Structures are given as structure tokens and as C-alpha cells.
Amino acid sequence: MKFNSTGETMNTISIRLTAVLIALQAVPAAAQTQSELKERCTQLTTYFDYYGVSRGENSDGGRNWTRIGASIDCDHGRYEQGISAMEALMRRKAFDVPPPDVAATPDGRVEPIAMAPQAPKAEEQLGEASTR
Numbered sequence: 384m385k386f387n388s389t390g391e392t393m394n395t396i397s398i399r400l401t402a403v404l405i406a407l408q409a410v411p412a413a414a415q416t417q418s419e420l421k422e423r424c425t426q427l428t429t430y431f432d433y434y435g436v437s438r439g440e441n442s443d444g445g446r447n448w449t450r451i452g453a454s455i456d457c458d459h460g461r462y463e464q465g466i467s468a469m470e471a472l473m474r475r476k477a478f479d480v481p482p483p484d485v486a487a488t489p490d491g492r493v494e495p496i497a498m499a500p501q502a503p504k505a506e507e508q509l510g511e512a513s514t515r
Contacts, residue, residue: 420462422496423483427469428454433488435476447472 415423431450435443449472456465470480481487483496 417460417462419483419496420466421457421460424453424457424462424465424469426483426486426493426496427466427473427480428457430481430486430488430493431469431473431478433490433492434478435473 428450431447435447435450449468453465453468453472456462456468473480485495487493487495
């Protein structure tokens with residue numbers, strides 16, 4: 384086993400570094416404002432209402448319990464839970480989850496959201512540092 388100057392193994396150091404990188408990736412999502420999260424939550428539920436409803440017998444659309452629960456979460460200010468529930472539902476229904484700045488419906492009920500610029504991801508920062 385290799386040890387550094389403080390007596391930690393290299394595996395311990397790599398685990399800590401990985402944890403830091405994961406935490407840094409979560410920062411941009413947490414940096415979104417409440418109004419942006421609310422708008423995204425509404426965007427996903429309305430998008431699902433438009434594309435998730437059909438006349439086929441396997442369609443549950445707006446009556447889907449996960450969709451209803453996500454809408455309730457959004458109405459009560461639990462935007463992150465509503466967004467993650469809608470994204471999971473859309474994946475289960477074989478939808479591609481649209482990015483906020485792209486999602487739209489032909490009738491105009493859903494329009495792209497102009498998101499505030501986000502900080503670069505940790506791996507992008509590391510990549511820039513290594514090329515210098």
C-alpha cells in the first residue's frame with residue numbers, strides 16, 4: 384500500500400477526490416432560483432400532458448398518479464421532487480426528457496425556458512487546468 388505524507392492510502396485520497404467532484408457537479412442545479420425551478424416543474428408536467436395523452440387504451444396522461452403527485456409537489460413548493468418525479472416518469476414512458484431551453488409544444492402551451500448561465504462543471508474546469 385502506498386501512503387502519502389499524512390499516512391492516508393491512495394485509495395482514501397481518490398475516494399475523497401471523487402466525492403468532491405460529485406459535490407461540485409451538484410452545485411449548478413442547486414444554484415437555480417426558485418422561480419426557475421417552478422417554471423421547469425410546470426414545463427415538464429404540461430409537456431407530459433401534451434405528449435403523454437393519446438386515444439389509445441394504454442394512455443393515462445393527466446390521470447397518471449406520478450404526474451398528479453409531481454404537480455402537487457410543485458404546487459407546494461417542492462420543485463426538486465416534482466421535477467425528478469416527472470423526469471423519472473418520462474423515462475419510464477420512453478420519452479426523451481427535454482432540456483429546459485428546448486422543450487416546446489406545437490400549440491405554444493410549453494415554451495423553452497431561458498435559463499441563467501451556470502458555472503462550468505468540475506470536469507470542465509479540470510480539463511481546462513490540465514491543458515494550460
